[in-house]
Amino acid sequence: MQELVVMVGLQGSGKTTWVAEHLARTHAVVSKDHWPHARRREARQRRVVAELLAAGRSVVVDNTNPSRDERAALVDLARSAGVPVRAVWLDVPLETCLQRNAAREGRARVPLVGVLAALDRFSAPGADEGFGAVEVVR
């Protein structure tokens, strides 16, 4: 069945790893991180997700998606397309995220301020945001 999956979790929490294991064969993976230098990355991501949903594809958005506002834009896209939407939350301790990030090489390593900025915006995803389900991965 077609669906939209919204990943939620700090940098280093394991989202991309989880997507590769669970969804990469069945879902189109969209991430604005794939276009680090593009202007208006948020708008571009929304457009790509909308196009894929309209084409009948299942989609997973692999970003930190830490705030309700950021997730609301994606929930709206799913609702407009008439497609169910669920969240998958990598609920991993900050310390673990920082350790995994520190172990990354070169440009894969995210600056600490980036992790702290996501932490600052973070709120736990809830069904009241319009998700049909919120799956918590620990």
Ligand SMILES: Nc1ncnc2c1ncn2[C@@H]1O[C@H](COP(=O)(O)OP(=O)(O)OP(=O)(O)O)[C@@H](O)[C@H]1O
């Ligand atoms: N369950 C796990 N146990 C141990 N290490 C893990 C686990 N999941 C991921 N990792 C490792 O942690 C690091 C970060 O994982 P990953 O790239 O999947 O995180 P991410 O949430 O996608 O981060 P970002 O938001 O920066 O893209 C990688 O080196 C990965 O191999």
Ligand SMILES: [Mg+2]
């Ligand atoms: Mg990732």
